[in-house]
Amino acid sequence: MPTQRLSVVVTRRLPEIVETRMKELFDVELRDPDTRMTREDLADAVKRCDVLVPCVTDQIDAALLAQAGPRLKLIANYGAGVDHIDVSTARSRGILVSNTPGVGAEDTADMVMALILGVVRRLPEGMAEMQAGRWQGWSPMGHLGGRIGGRRLGILGMGRIGQAVARRARAFGMQIHYHNRRRLRPEIEGDLEATYWESLDQMIARMDIISVNCPHTPSTFHLLNARRLKLLKPSAVVVNTSRGEVIDENALTRGIRAGEIAGAGLDVFEHGHEINPRLRELPNVVLLPHMGSATQEGRVEMGEKVIINIKTFADGHRPPDQVVPGML
Structure with missing residues (x-):
């Protein structure tokens, strides 16, 4: 039978x-x-x-x-x-x-790099100008973004996705730093040319870009809280393709609006599809509908x-x- x-x-x-x-x-x-x-x-x-x-x-x-x-x-x-x-x-x-x-590690890592480029090179602003027919032609000082080569990338969570991000970022000439629950084995760390920071506070205070790639657990809820976001350099950019709950979204919004954080690229949000309306209004923020592994x-x-x-x-x-x- x-x-x-x-x-x-x-x-x-x-x-x-x-x-x-x-x-x-x-x-x-x-x-x-x-x-x-x-x-x-x-x-x-x-x-x-x-x-x-x-x-x-x-x-x-x-x-x-x-x-x-x-x-x-x-x-x-x-x-x-x-x-x-x-x-x-x-x-x-x-x-x-x-x-x-x-x-989804490789696909999500691709999206991390897309968000970094999107924010630092101001891609959405350029696209919006073109689609609205407002572009008046090239000028030396128009649409100035930044160069990502040479910038310090701090990866928060160095699992499969974090390591895939590190490999891509190295190819762009970025300096790789990371904070993780456990330090990587020396051979992996050496292969990625990554610097380990035991202190998350010390790392984020020195980074140009933060990429959140850790899972959401009780211990990572609001890991980037208001206090830690205050430690960021005013020129720093935050990218999150992991889970929205890892970042205090209201504190992040306040920091960007106040000029204390240069911008953000977010594929996930603290309250699912209910996004802080003030976040939508910011030109230096790239928002995507959870497309990282899509x-x-x-x-x-x-x-x-x-x-x-x-x-x-x-x-x-x-x-x-x-x-x-x-x-x-």
Whole structure:
């Protein structure tokens, strides 16, 4: 007798090739149209499925997990970050959690460099002028930005993404500095020509550009708080492609408006898609809608990792990308 296929609920639309493969392997319920699930939708899903495939827009907290039915045994997150999932509560209820680490590192690092260039070279201002038909021709003092070669880049979080940023920034002639929970091995540090700072305060006070590449955890919430943002040089630029909660967004906005910070490039925001309206008004700020890992190739690879995690679990083994509370 054939083994009964796992019941899988996917909370958002995924690339067609990924959805097709899921339909071949599992009893899958796909999201159509591609809208965010309501709280009620999620509660209904966890009551009846074996596997939930959420993404960053879904809050899987203790209250929701309390409504889970006995069938739910795996939350196979579509994405690397799991700060929207209460991993400890899931584990206590016998529910495994997996993610898709490493897939978006190169794509996100590309976006870090795009944001650095966008802010320092004033690209959005130039684009807006061209699109509005206001450009009156070249002038020696027009649209002056800055040269990124030779600038000090302070990377906050030196995991896969941070290291990918370091490799790119070196090619642009930047000096690489970093602060991390643990210092890199000497050979990696040497290969990246990176200088380690044990003190975050001392590092950010000396940097020209700060790139936030650490995950959001209780210990990194508002890591760049009002006090630390005050330490930045007035010529410094802040770039964030990680999680918005790592920066005190209101304090950052105040600092830029006061001329205490030169600018910012943000792909993520403290309150999701609800962005401080004063931040939108600033010409020296580049805002993107969480596009850091948004490539066709990356999204398919993420889906493939989700499928491998589910299939491995279905075969009675530990998912290769299982997340445990001690990792966070």
